Amino acid sequence: MYEIRFHGRGGQGGRMAAEALALAAFLEGKYAVSFPFFGAERRGAPVRAFTRIDDKKIRIKTQIYEPDYVVVLDETLIETEDVLEGLKPDGMVIINTQKKPEEVKLSRSVRCATIDATTIALETIGRAITNTAILGAISRATGKIGIDAIEKAIIEKFGARLGKEAGEKNAIAARKAYEKTIVGIAKAGKKFEGKKQWLPTVDELPLGGSIGTLQTEAGLVGIGSFSENKTGGWRVFMPVVDEQRCTGCKICWFYCPEGAIKMVDNKAKINYDYCKGCGICENECPFKAIEMKREVRI
Amino acid sequence: MDKYERGERMNLKNLPDDEYFTPGHTACPGCAAPIIVRNMMKILGKDTVIYTPANCLLVFGGTYPYIAWKVPYFHEAFENTGSSISGAARALKKQGKKVTVVGIAGDGGTYDIGIQALSGAAERNEDVIYVCYDNEAYMNTGIQRSGSTPYGAETTTTPAGKKILGKLRHKKDMAEIMRAHDIPYVATASISHIADFLKKVEKMKNIEGFRYFHVLSPCPTGWRYDPSKTVEIARKAVDSGMWTLYEAEYGEITNIYKPKKKIPVEEYIRGQGRFRHMTPEMIEELQRWVDRKWERLYGEKP
Structure with a gap:
């Protein structure tokens, strides 16, 4: 069994990518499951999706904590969170970026594939939705799923939702990405500080009252504190x-x-x-x- | 002579810089709701208390422990915005505080779930402002139809499939229901008409009694259009007659905006993914509804 974790932003299609990948594996005669994880967030907020692929039936239903592959649909995410969290030592990360793998700096040195999926998506589909292009890159970088199955899955999944023509355009984007993916090793050296949480006890909160604006170890909380969230x-x-x-x-x-x-x-x-x-x-x-x-x- | 007649009213030039709804909120790019609340709050000012039931604004305006509002802000249950703001306004009055109490609900919280509390508060003529930002479906939970969803629009509960093609019924006219409550002020507005929007917010701030403010809030995610077109679509909604801007005092329409040139409804629905499956017959049906509404409100055929 191998497990893939997608990091994307709401609206970029991380969930659709995870599902299409599962469908592609299924078309190749494998067993596959896929599901997304998101909180009460809007389009643009960080979300995760998961795909598990195996030769036999999959009984495990949890989120993926120790993936074999990590897929990052938006390169700004590698700045804000450690996408390598839990990645197996011989695992691989696939990133949508204009950089070469050697130019990418992560928390540790790891096998890395890069693809400029945004440019491919803009050129082929006309919108910066990168989920299909990245599937082509996954096929090339992992070598576990054929690009033909990926294309078929995209036409089936995206064609059903967006119309036949859009489905085919998305399949072309995947093929282009397949051809342009670069595989290498990413640099180590990025430091991430664990994000602190503000967890007050009952005594620290005024019952039925307002806390106003407070400076806590997790940063600003209370009224007007969303200004700390740089979007x-x-x-x-x-x-x-x-x-x-x-x-x-x-x-x-x-x-x-x-x-x-x-x-x-x-x-x-x-x-x-x-x-x-x-x-x-x-x-x-x-x-x-x-x-x-x-x-x-x- | 009051200050409106002297022409001293609020306009884009003298609108204050103060922000009571901070950046950093997590609304989808191109969302109209923050445009509405940001600019409304510039006029309502810091002596305001905000109540919101479940809606997108609740989530992107405050996710524990962060809050985008710089004024007191409360979350209450979906169905009782009307009664919550009634209680808050009376309590603050008893304390002798001069505070504007505002309830902001989406169309689901107004048209469907919150209508009984809203109607009760309006009938009692509580001294509050009720704002409905109308994005024509339950967007927060993933685009389900509401009483506000227009005819033919695709939502997850009115899909365009083999048996039906989008919603089968027309949009409910909530502002007209509120007008029938004989309250001091009912206004409908659109962000596309800035001067009109600001004038109405300023006017309602200075009225005593129940004020109902209804703003069309295009939603790029749910209506499926490019986020940069939000204001353009709001403008087309007004120009096509899908959305009508008027003010009513004690049930009488005192001011109504008439588009210089009425555009066919087809022009409004073009570019919105939720209407993409509409057949010519369905567009005709929607046009007939718009024309009926036009005739009722303007008292003449379009």
Whole structure:
């Protein structure tokens, strides 16, 4: 049996990828199970999905804690959590990034495959949804599942949901990724501090009252504390303001769902710590002063 | 002469910089709900208490131990927003505090589950503001149909399949139900019309009694469109007549916005994945509903 854990963001299709991989294994005559894990989170928030594949019936139903392979659909996730947690010593990590495996820095040195799935998805499907491209990379990097089965599974699974044409485009994305995947060894050296939690006792909380804003060992809690949650990692495209064209009309400032636009000297200034890259500002700017550009993360 | 007549009312230029709903919340990119609450709170100000039942805003505005609100914020059960805000407003009044009590519910918490508490509070004319941000389905639990879901829209409980093609019934007109309660203020708004939106929020802040504020809140995840089109779709909803902007005081419509050029409903539904399966006959049926609503509200044929 081998186990695969997917790390993605809500809406990127981690769950669909895990399910399509299970279907591909099934098409090859294997047994497979797949399920997602997420909390009360929206699109863009970190989520996990799991796939187990075996030659015989699978009885184990738990989440995957010691995977053989880890798949990362969004490279910003390797900055915020240790994706290698529990990965077997001879395991492998497959990351969607523009970097080469040797340029990727993780918590330890590990076999690593990289693929620029976002570019492939944008070119082939027209949207930055990378779940099908990454499946091609999994096929190449692991060598455990044939690309033909992957393609068939994608056409069946995605075709049923999005229409035949979209299913075929997604299969092409997987094939392209299969051809472009690079396998190597990632560098060690990234440090992760264990995330502290704020777990007050009953005595520390005012019964039926408000705690206001508190500085705790887990960071800020209470009213207004969400400002510590930097959502900038969610975006694929970033808005760039052309100050020559900006007239300070405040329309983008009104429309930014994140409140990430501030008016400074009558010009729009974007706070990239929070911008999720929705693109409303570009779409609504009457003077075409904002342009969404593909973000290159180094 | 009041300050509205002097033209001193709130507009985009003098809208304060203060944020009472902080960035860092976890709404989907392109969500309209934070646009609504952020800008509404700029006018309502810090002396405000917020109540929300279960809805997306509850989750992305506060996940333990984090909260995006900078004002007191309470979570109550799904069905009792109306009664919770009634109690809070009366308690605060007894304490002699001048505080605006606001309940913010989604369409599920307003149209279906919360309607009895809401109707009771409105009938008693409690001194509160009730805001319904209407994204036309139960988005928080994964897109199930609500009383607000329009005809033909696909949700997980009204799928476009072999037996049915999306929802079979039309959208319930909640603002009209609230208008029938003979309350001081009922307003419908859309983020696409900024001046109108701000004017209505400022006006309702200064009215005493029950105020009902209903805002259309396009949802990129549930309506299945590109997140950058949120405001564009809100605008098309108004221009097509799918959504009508008006104010009513004590049951009488005192101000109604009429689109300069009415666009066919087909133009509104194009680009929204939830309507993609609609047949020409279904689009005609939706258009007939829009025309009926238009005639009722404007008193003339479109």
